[in-house]
Amino acid sequence: MLDEAETSTPLPVIDPGGWVCPLPLRDSPTIVMAHGGGGAMSGELIEYLFLPAFGAAAQAELGDAAVVEVGDVRLAFSTDSFVVKPLVFPGGTIGELAVNGTVNDLAMVGARPLVLSTAFILEEGTELAEIARVAEALGTAAGAAGVKLVTGDTKVVDAGHGDGVFINTAGIGVVPDGVDIRPQRARPGDIVLISGDIGVHGIAVMSCREGLQFGTTVLSDTAPLNGLVAAVLATGADVHVLRDPTRGGVAATLNEIxxxxEVGVRLDERLLPIPDGVRDACGLLGLDPLYVANEGKAVAFVAPEDADRVLAAMRAHPLGSRAAIIGECVADHPGMVVARTALGGTRVVDLPAGEQLPRIC
Amino acid sequence: MLDEAETSTPLPVIDPGGWVCPLPLRDSPTIVMAHGGGGAMSGELIEYLFLPAFGAAAQAELGDAAVVEVGDVRLAFSTDSFVVKPLVFPGGTIGELAVNGTVNDLAMVGARPLVLSTAFILEEGTELAEIARVAEALGTAAGAAGVKLVTGDTKVVDAGHGDGVFINTAGIGVVPDGVDIRPQRARPGDIVLISGDIGVHGIAVMSCREGLQFGTTVLSDTAPLNGLVAAVLATGADVHVLRDPTRGGVAATLNEIxxxxEVGVRLDERLLPIPDGVRDACGLLGLDPLYVANEGKAVAFVAPEDADRVLAAMRAHPLGSRAAIIGECVADHPGMVVARTALGGTRVVDLPAGEQLPRIC
Known part of the structure; x- marks a missing residue:
């Protein structure tokens, strides 16, 4: 019945020898965790593998959110998969992350998010109750963000070939007329703001990962930023750049911008809003808060004359009460981020290779 | 440093006892492979778990593609994750599936697909060459379908917690004025057509799965159907329903419609286009071709007066040369699909519980 001698279709095979990896940072011909960390190696995977492989079908730059003109509407479109471990952590679950992550990517181009898709990859053997819990969190988060869940998909993989629940969301938003927010618009003289405390999500997830439990009460900052962004735009300020500093933290985001x-960024470390719990945990673990992931914060670059009203608008919003000016954009050292330290010295804030702890979102 | 006695944040825990699964078909409180098969158990997971959990944030019905009005444009929006095993099979790879699956979901509401997002979940240790191969296939398929890849995401999971490459795509299309294609529009008297041979994708994947190699040359039918659908719509025919019969095959699709x-469907088995390779393989494996997955076929319900020109338009298209009328829509036995057999009898074509072979797409 199943006679190998009768096989007439030679199966296509993948020939790893037929393709030479051009990634400058590789030390192996295979995927390593750092490729998913949102840092240099993630960027190289896109630049040297995905974009050349996709060819002419890809837009020049696969950004966090694309702006697509359809008729006379400018749509924002974004996607993110979520593989955070554990599924439930202090302050949230993968469900909130899946909504807020995509909502925030849309908000970072100034869009008003409208609808989300949800796609679950479930591992055989996962408790239905666990899935219901994260699905409820997802639904509640969607309600809070004001987006509708309109289409979805569910796949199941065999036990041992997934990890409980992976969620992908994609989202569509509308970019209001006159809004043009993108990294390319950063220019020397811009003031750099952050909408609140940094490093919170990363520390919250680390605090319950693999037995790392320390005496901290840090809860994830996962939150939808579309309301805060709308409040900022309502001031009429010319916002040049918005980005949510997730994987790789503020350091990775500023380096990318x-x-x-092709500008420099000069931070003042003394201005960074860092809660005690994050500072303590980073001290214990030897981490730099600038590299720790956030899930409910925005970095903004605005013209200097607009900085005060943007700061005031952020602080007047419930999610921005700890907003601060943290630095400026300069013509010196283009492509480089430097920080003035508490002792008055200066250090380079490099793009991280990967994430300090993987699977943070 | 990591003193458990100092832990002051009680971690949230998932309490499987706190939620009672209402799935009528469950025989365990956990996910089983059939929940991902596109049949009855997939439908129940959506109806009894996801929709109640999502609550008010969810649209009443999470269909394959949603139609969303933005300004005066009707957008189609769809998502699918792809977990096919193996990644490369006769006639295609996960890359082509990821493009064509979402393009086809958009085409099945009559939309012209415009842009796709791509999100990869990569397993640590996967060969970069393997990823490049499927990414190239994905790019080529996008070019063939006429869609642009505009935004993306990459996550990495630890070895043993993924399976090489999972891909999610979401897509946006535009629904032309006057087009209204949805399952609810099926009505008694409609003629049911299929755009070509059935069962091909499923048999192609099965033929190389886990050593199942038999003497067949069946290649996957993965293909973008937007061109064929546009050709059908250009006839001016009033197309009531289009669906691509993927997981669960033609049987699952017709049952859902x-x-x-709330109509009946009456098939004539003698009219089903089934290639010899599929018929032979199904005979050997004890499968019914009606339940085997397709990745490049459309089922259409059209008014009887339009059937001939729709059939002619399909046959004139390169992907529709084997199109056929396979049955009709009736007022009898609403919600039920019956088939007239080759011997002249009648049998009920039930909704499958799951898929005959999991991870087919």
């Missing part, structure tokens, strides 16, 4: 816009 | 539209 500096590189894309 | 019959249930949603």
């Amino acid at each position: 500096a590189k894309v816009a | 019959a249930k949603v539209a």
